[in-house]
Amino acid sequence: MEDVLIVGAGPVGLMLACELSLAGARPIVLEKRAEASGLPKANGLGGQIVDVLDHRGLLDRFSAGSPFSGRAPGFPFGAVPLRFDGIDDVPLRMLLIQQPRLERLLAERAHELGVEIRRGCEVRDLAQDEEGVTLDTGDGPIRARYVVGCDGARSVVRERAGIAFPGTSEADGLLFGHFKADIKVFESLEGEGLEPGWNRRPNGRVLLTSLQDGVLIAGVRAPGAFTEEEVSLADFRAAVRDVLGVDVPLGEPIWMSRTVAQGRLAERYRTGRVFLAGDAAHLFPAGGSALNVGMTDAVNLGWKLAAVLRGRVRETLLDTYEPERRAIGERTLLHSRAQSAIDRAEGEDGAALRELLGEVFAFAEPARHLAMLLHDSGIQYGSPGGLDGVAGGSDGGSPGTAGDGGAKDGGAVVGRFVPDLVLEGGGRVAELMRAARPVLLDLGGGAGSAALLGDDWIDVVRARCDDPPADTLLIRPDGYVAWAGADGIEEAARDWFGLATAR
Numbered sequence: 001m002e003d004v005l006i007v008g009a010g011p012v013g014l015m016l017a018c019e020l021s022l023a024g025a026r027p028i029v030l031e032k033r034a035e036a037s038g039l040p041k042a043n044g045l046g047g048q049i050v051d052v053l054d055h056r057g058l059l060d061r062f063s064a065g066s067p068f069s070g071r072a073p074g075f076p077f078g079a080v081p082l083r084f085d086g087i088d089d090v091p092l093r094m095l096l097i098q099q100p101r102l103e104r105l106l107a108e109r110a111h112e113l114g115v116e117i118r119r120g121c122e123v124r125d126l127a128q129d130e131e132g133v134t135l136d137t138g139d140g141p142i143r144a145r146y147v148v149g150c151d152g153a154r155s156v157v158r159e160r161a162g163i164a165f166p167g168t169s170e171a172d173g174l175l176f177g178h179f180k181a182d183i184k185v186f187e188s189l190e191g192e193g194l195e196p197g198w199n200r201r202p203n204g205r206v207l208l209t210s211l212q213d214g215v216l217i218a219g220v221r222a223p224g225a226f227t228e229e230e231v232s233l234a235d236f237r238a239a240v241r242d243v244l245g246v247d248v249p250l251g252e253p254i255w256m257s258r259t260v261a262q263g264r265l266a267e268r269y270r271t272g273r274v275f276l277a278g279d280a281a282h283l284f285p286a287g288g289s290a291l292n293v294g295m296t297d298a299v300n301l302g303w304k305l306a307a308v309l310r311g312r313v314r315e316t317l318l319d320t321y322e323p324e325r326r327a328i329g330e331r332t333l334l335h336s337r338a339q340s341a342i343d344r345a346e347g348e349d350g351a352a353l354r355e356l357l358g359e360v361f362a363f364a365e366p367a368r369h370l371a372m373l374l375h376d377s378g379i380q381y382g383s384p385g386g387l388d389g390v391a392g393g394s395d396g397g398s399p400g401t402a403g404d405g406g407a408k409d410g411g412a413v414v415g416r417f418v419p420d421l422v423l424e425g426g427g428r429v430a431e432l433m434r435a436a437r438p439v440l441l442d443l444g445g446g447a448g449s450a451a452l453l454g455d456d457w458i459d460v461v462r463a464r465c466d467d468p469p470a471d472t473l474l475i476r477p478d479g480y481v482a483w484a485g486a487d488g489i490e491e492a493a494r495d496w497f498g499l500a501t502a503r
Contacts, residue, residue, distance in 0.1 A: 001132055002028055002144035003309050007123050007157050009036070011099065012278030012294040013150035014106035014117075018056075019302025021113035022436040023477065025309045028144070029115060030137065032122035036107065039255045040098040040178060043211055046072065047292030048376040048417060050093040052299050055433035055479050059095075062105055067211065068096045077370055078286060078342030079198060080357045084371060087364050092371040096211060099291075123151070126160045126274065133273050146305055148275045150298070153262070155280035161271050167264025170285060170340065172204075174221045174259050175231055175239050181216035181251030192246050200346075204243035218250055231256045261285035263337050265329055269322040275301060282329040284336035286343060292376060293332050296478075297325050303436060303477035312457060313498040324381050335373045381415035381480055383495070413469045413481045424464040429475075432461055436477045438497050444471025444486070458497060 004020055006013045009031035020027040045053075050069075053059040063069035072094040074083045084090045110117065125136040126147060133147040149157025158165060193199075199206045204222030211217065220239040233253050240248050264283040269276050278294030301321050307313045345353050360366050372378040413419065421429045432439050442462045470484035474492055483492035 002026065002142065003146070004028070004305060005030060005133070005135060005142065005144040005147045006150055007135070007147065007155075008150035008152060008278075008280070009033070009103070009107070009117055009119065010150060010152065010278070011102055011106060011291055012298050013148075014103060014110055015295045016148060016150060016277060016298035016302050017110045017115045017117075018106065018113055019299055019436060020306050021110070021115050022056075023303050023306030023310075025302075025306040027115055028142075029110070029117040030121045030123055030135070030142075031117065031119045034120040036100065036103055036119075038100050039257075040100060042099040042102075042288075042291055043217075044068075044094060044096040044098075044288075045102070045291055045295075046075070046092065046094045046288060047296075047374060049292045049295045049299075050095050051417065051420070051430070052296065052479060053095070054420075054430045056436070057431075057434045058105075058109065062097060062102070063095055066096050068094060070094070072371075075371070075374060077361065077374075078339030078354075078357075080342060080354050080361055082361050082367050082370055084367060087368055087371075090368060090371045091375045093375070102291075123156050126157065128161075128272050128274060145309065146273050146275065148277055148301065148305075149280040150278050150294075152279045153264075153283055155276065157274065158266060158276055158280050161274045161276075163271060163276065164267040165264050166267065167262060167283065168285075170261040170344075172221050172223055172260075172344075174219060174261065175236055175256065176207075176219045176259065177217075177231075177236060177250075177256035178254040179216045179218060179251040180214060180254060181249065182214075192244065194244070194248075198343075199244065201243050201245070202346075204239075206240055206243050206248075208248070215254065216251060218248070231258045261340060263333055263340070265326070265333055269326055270318070275305075275321065277301060277325075281325075282333065284332055286339040287332070287336040287374070289332050289336060289374065289376075293328055296328070296376060299478045300325055307498070313496075317496075327379050327381075328376055331373065331379055332376070335370075383415075383482075383492075411484065413473070414484050416481060417479050418473065418475050418481050419469065421465045421468070427463070432459070433475070433477070433479060435459075438477055438482075438493075439473075439475040440489070440493070441473040441475060442471075443468040443473065455493070455497075458493060 003026040006016055006027050006029045009029050013029055017027045017029050050059065053062055070093065071090065072084060072092040074081055075092060107117065122138050123135050127134050132143050132145045134141050134143045135147065147157065149155045151157055194208060196209050199208065204220065207217065207219035209217045220243060222239060222243055236256055237247065237250060262283045263285045266276050266281045269281050277297040279290060281297065282293065284290055304317050304321060308315050308317060342354060342357065418429055432441065438458045440458055440460045442460065443465060472484065472486050472489055473481055474483040474489060476482050476496065482496045483489055
């Protein structure tokens with residue numbers, strides 16, 4: 001029997017495979033496509049996943065040749081621009097990387113870690129029992145202890161597992177594509193009052209922009225733009241002309257698609273031994289958050305599955321996955337729906353709404369708050385509650401020991417992504433997280449760490465830094481602080497990471 005079968009070799013499935021392999025599990029990735037897709041469905045990453053790539057030592061590799069990597073200078077929020085100039089503590093980080101390159105680099109990393117990727121393997125059905133899950137594929141049945149559906153919006157895993165996917169679909173469709181074009185197209189259209197970005201007209205909107213030389217990104221959002229039929233260049237040009245009243249020289253298409261924005265959240269993220277992550281678990285109608293939330297789903301689940309498979313912790317640790325990640329999914333769905341509503345509002349009312357919000361967003365506090373939402377740093381995880389139950393929340397409070405004791409010393413960071421402290425000698429906390437193992441970071445002279453020195457999984461690091469948030473930080477492999485402070489550190493380590501084992 002295999003350890004874990006991951007259905008879907010997109011960024012979420014590949015990220016999960018890397019995390020599982022780093023933590024000592026043996027995943028197999030099943031992908032129905034015979035070859036990796038060359039469609040640039042996404043043009044970059046934004047949010048906490050950029051910090052995670054830094055934690056894994058992958059950020060330099062993934063950002064090589066990127067037109068931008070770093071703190072975001074601004075970001076559109078529902079067609080209202082956010083500007084972060086002069087705000088020092090904005091967490092939002094961006095990495096411009098097209099999805100085909102992202103998938104190629106993740107696949108390369110997975111191969112380096114010994115992950116098997118089976119392409120051209122389509123999953124048709126599943127059945128599970130108390131011991132494992134059997135997938136029915138075109139190549140015959142395959143069985144594993146756990147299955148994770150990373151197979152997107154039309155997830156076969158979600159459907160066959162009987163998990164509902166309630167939500168809404170927008171009435172207006174979207175045509176979207178990349179075209180080989182001289183970027184001077186913008187100059188030729190200046191007389192028509194067109195600008196880079198979304199151009200609004202009474203009967204729709206047209207997007208014209210570019211992120212690389214020679215490639216025009218175009219989109220049309222209008223009533224009736226979505227059908228089940230494959231989009232043609234003639235269709236695309238006609239839709240642009242219907243909205244703008246003029247022809248736009250789009251050039252030769254690289255790829256084109258029709259879609260409709262949806263806001264959905266799976267009724268459950270888990271049923272028995274079957275889990276969901278990424279678009280199989282949630283769809284967001286706006287905001288560019290899908291890859292960030294999906295890939296961090298994978299990082300949250302990976303170390304927990306591996307720890308259970310290796311017998312380090314009880315299986316009840318897996319009960320923490322859904323409440324932690326569903327809280328993120330719910331919050332992201334909330335702000336992405338708000339963005340979609342802001343963007344859809346038309347006429348004088350819509351213009352007034354966007355103008356007034358633009359004035360509000362120009363203040364530092366609203367801009368900072370929205371940046372935290374976009375980054376995924378606005379939610380504070382709860383504790384495992386002795387692994388008898390778990391509750392996540394915006395204030396970090398939950399039943400159990402960690403949520404209570406952490407507040408005595410460094411409680412503000414408990415349940416949050418660890419700050420990237422600069423340590424004495426120039427090192428950073430991110431550099432301690434390369435191996436995807438728990439880290440006990442002793443910043444206060446050895447308090448509370450002696451009992452954990454015999455554990456062969458928890459890395460104990462003694463260091464110093466300016467203005468530490470607590471004298472001791474117990475950091476989960478996914479970068480979240482499980483505990484802060486000396487009191488209760490052993491109990492928190494036992495709850496999250498199991499009993500210490502002799503070297």
